Amino acid sequence: MNLRWYHFAAWGALIAAMLLMPRLVDLGLMGRGTLRTMIQACYLAMFAISWDVLSGRTGYISFGHPFLIGIGAYGTAILSKKFGVPVELSIPLAVLITMIGGLVVLLPALRIKGSYFALVTLAFMELMYQLVQVIRPDLTGGTRGLSGIKTLTRGAENGYMLAVSLMLAVALGCWLLMRTRFGTALWALGQNEEAVSGSGLSTIRLKAMAFLVSAFVAGLAGAFLVHYNGSLAPRAMFDINSVFTIIVAALIGGAGTILGPVLGAFFLTFLLEWLRPFLPGAERFLVYGAVALVLYMYQPKGIYAIIEGGLKRLWGRA
Amino acid sequence: MTQTFKLLLSASAAAVLATSAIADVKIGFIGSLSSDTGLSTLRGAEIAIEELNAAGGIMGGQKITMVTADTQEDVTEGIKAYEYLAETEEVDFIISGSIDDVSLGWLPRMQEYRIPTLDTWTSYIGIIDMVVEDPEGMAPYFMNIASDEALATLYISFGADVLKAKMGFESVVVLAEDTAFGGAITGLVTEALAPVAGIEVKDIITYDIGTVDFAPIFAKAEASGADFIYQVSSVNSQVVSSQYVKLQVPMAMTGVNVSALGMEYWEDTGGAGGGISTLSPVPSVGFELDPVSQGFVDTYQAKYDSRPVVPHFNGFNAYHGVKQAMAAAEAAGSFEAAAWAAEMEKQDLVLEKDGKLWLRYAFWGKDEVEEVTGRTYPHNARFDLTAPYEDAQPSMVVVQWNEDGSVGVVYPFEFATQDFTLPSWVPSK
Incomplete structure (x- = not known):
């Protein structure tokens, strides 16, 4: 794994800083609304990590990630609301179903890649959007979705502690996983699939693992998000904008780095919220898009690379 | 010099204290800022606020201000918008021009923050069903459009x-x-x-x-x-x-x-x-208007020169609804959810045209059963389903x-x- 002391120090500092955020709000150093914004950022970060494990590493670009998120969200919402399954059980079951869904997405990846694979995943999302509206609308809530879903927390601080704990666990878990030989093999898969195959490794098994891990994270985050929001609407869940937000968060933060998508998610979410008082209408999305574009043009490897470069220069001078 | 400085300091302190003693009432608008329907609610509320402020404000002279949160007609944005109004802006009351899906998205937040909220566009009967099933949790919610x-x-x-x-x-x-x-x-x-x-x-x-x-x-x-x-x-x-x-x-x-x-x-x-x-x-x-509603339209057209040139139905709902919500707060002495809701339930504005009841802005009572449908509509705008429409408008x-x-x-x-x-x-x- 090649872990060094400064890795532990950096993760320790990050975890401590994130868990101490509510105290900064108590002290009046941050606004009351900050925690709510961070909760949204944490869930977007998990979705971006999930996308990054699959697409950032292996090069199989998914445009249909809400398909997996939706399975997790709908799974637990239906189980808990319609069948009275306790949330402690409905969430793990939903995650398990999502992982099976991940294997379904894997099937086309066994034969196609590149833009064809991206289009097929987009079709998966569209298919899911149509299915939840017409197949058993009594369960899915049809076009209107589901509301009155049990929420796990009340109050911004509780919601934040749950979301940030989940996000940190997911980020750390995926970061450690990507430092194993499995992570290296995934990266190699993205560079040259034939070479990996030629080296004797099973690319099918590697891809299956990547899809399963990605689906696990997507399902977990989707399930917890629906129990945070308390409602679920297919139009918002399977909207093309939600796919773009996830991909932009991963790319602008730094694809293939795990921490990059977290940085990207927080940057995008806070940028939009900071702009809100000054540009309450749709104009803020224009500014948001322009900032993202400029940043991406300045450093295509994302915010992670900018920070890494800055730190290296600092240490170099020291 | 020292005396002058002290005097200035005292005057400044007095001014600050006086300002903080009469705090503003803050209204939040939630809805789309780029649709005719969203703008109708926003503008209806703006005109009501201007008129209330011109009349001396509410609750002992407090002036009313409004902040906006755009939903983009998107559920997720709607949830974020409600959170923004509740936590960052700390509004006292929310007027909504949201579409059905968006209202369903932010309703759990309303139940959590318990901010008095009036929906002017959403007509989904499922939300009124929620009021029936959970009257306490949904107490701060009112819908002043007839349900679908x-x-x-x-x-x-x-x-x-x-x-x-x-x-x-x-x-x-x-x-x-x-x-x-x-x-x-x-x-x-x-x-x-x-x-x-x-x-x-x-x-x-x-x-x-x-x-x-x-x-x-x-x-x-x-x-x-x-x-x-x-x-x-x-x-x-x-x-x-x-x-x-x-x-x-x-x-x-x-x-x-x-x-x-x-x-x-x-x-x-x-x-x-x-x-x-x-x-x-x-x-x-194409609906003939009573003098009060016509006055609102005249003010609207004098103030705004962009579309919608005439407010949609929800603009009228927002105009009358904001005034009723403020009157309820005045009567309750605060925007505390239960007290405000109890006063909001009593609001009843009858607008006549040529001596006939033309429009009525009131709400169904908790146990009042509508005769045609045989059910209750708590916190829903009062309506009439049978001619000659003497109880309320159709x-x-x-x-x-x-x-x-x-x-x-x-x-x-x-x-x-x-x-x-x-x-x-x-x-x-």
């Missing part, structure tokens, strides 16, 4: 009184967009058309909201053999209407066409919108656009300004 169930119920009467009795229509083909709104209205109407109005539903055609060519869809509708088309369209409705007119579809088309609810409809269809009729909440385009009216660009009300008869007619290219049955 009430709209559909009176529309069925239009089906029986006009489409069946007057026009002789026996069967219908439903042309509905693939949205939550489309699904809900279609369900309500199709369930009741046959048993109540005696009109057989031949087919239900669902189309994607991105559809640009309706020729094959209209061909399918014609092939169904039905006497008329029942349209359910809230997104890009002007496209369906204008193609219906341009293709000269030889069947009458009525139903719900949201674009036809505003005065911009004629311009949006390029003048190809005649003959279309639509269900509309009250007050609609839950909806049917308006029809004429081929010369004028528009009028065709049903209920007590509020009609013209008769329901077939477009010139449609043969009589």
Whole structure:
């Protein structure tokens, strides 16, 4: 794994800083609304990590990630609301179903890649959007979705502690996983699939693992998000904008780095919220898009690379 | 010098204390800032606030301010917008111009923050059901538009009184967009058309909201053999209407066409919108106004010169609703949810025209049963489903656009300004 002391120090500092955020709000150093914004950022970060494990590493670009998120969200919402399954059980079951869904997405990846694979995943999302509206609308809530879903927390601080704990666990878990030989093999898969195959490794098994891990994270985050929001609407869940937000968060933060998508998610979410008082209408999305574009043009490897470069220069001078 | 400094310091301190003693009442607007319906609610609220402030403010002279949070008609943005208003802006009251899906998204936040909230556009009966099931949790919520169930119920009467009795229509083909709104209205109407109005539903055609060519869809509708088309369209409705007119579809088309609810409809269809009729909440385009509502429209038109040139029904709801919400806070002494809700339930504004009850802004009591539907509608706008509409205004009216660009009300008869007619290219049955 090649872990060094400064890795532990950096993760320790990050975890401590994130868990101490509510105290900064108590002290009046941050606004009351900050925690709510961070909760949204944490869930977007998990979705971006999930996308990054699959697409950032292996090069199989998914445009249909809400398909997996939706399975997790709908799974637990239906189980808990319609069948009275306790949330402690409905969430793990939903995650398990999502992982099976991940294997379904894997099937086309066994034969196609590149833009064809991206289009097929987009079709998966569209298919899911149509299915939840017409197949058993009594369960899915049809076009209107589901509301009155049990929420796990009340109050911004509780919601934040749950979301940030989940996000940190997911980020750390995926970061450690990507430092194993499995992570290296995934990266190699993205560079040259034939070479990996030629080296004797099973690319099918590697891809299956990547899809399963990605689906696990997507399902977990989707399930917890629906129990945070308390409602679920297919139009918002399977909207093309939600796919773009996830991909932009991963790319602008730094694809293939795990921490990059977290940085990207927080940057995008806070940028939009900071702009809100000054540009309450749709104009803020224009500014948001322009900032993202400029940043991406300045450093295509994302915010992670900018920070890494800055730190290296600092240490170099020291 | 020291004396002058002390004097200045004391005066400044006094000014600061005086300012903080009379804090502002802060209203939050949640809705789309780029749609005619969202802007109608926003502007209606703005005018009400200006008038209340000009009259000296509320609750001991407190001035009212408003902050906005755009939902983009997106559920997730709606949740973030509500959180922003509650936590960052710490508003006292929220006026909503949200569409159904978005309101459903932020409702759990309303239950958590318990901020008095008034919905002016959403008409989803499921939300009123939530008030029935959880009166305490939903106490801060009010909807001052008749619920979609009430709209559909009176529309069925239009089906029986006009489409069946007057026009002789026996069967219908439903042309509905693939949205939550489309699904809900279609369900309500199709369930009741046959048993109540005696009109057989031949087919239900669902189309994607991105559809640009309706020729094959209209061909399918014609092939169904039905006497008329029942349209359910809230997104890009002007496209369906204008193609219906341009293709000269030889069947009458009525139903719900949201674009036809505003005065911009004629311009949006390029003048190809005649003959279309639509269900509309009250007050609609073509609806005669009482003096108070007319005064509101005059103020509105003097203040705003961009679309919508006349506020949609929810603009009226916001104008009267904000005033009632502030009056409730004045009576309750605060915006504390339970106390405010108890006073809001008592609000009752009757607007008369020529000595007749014309519009009534009031809410159904908790245990009050509506006679036609046989159910309760707590915290829902009061409406009347039976002529001669002496208790409140009808839950909806049917308006029809004429081929010369004028528009009028065709049903209920007590509020009609013209008769329901077939477009010139449609043969009589």
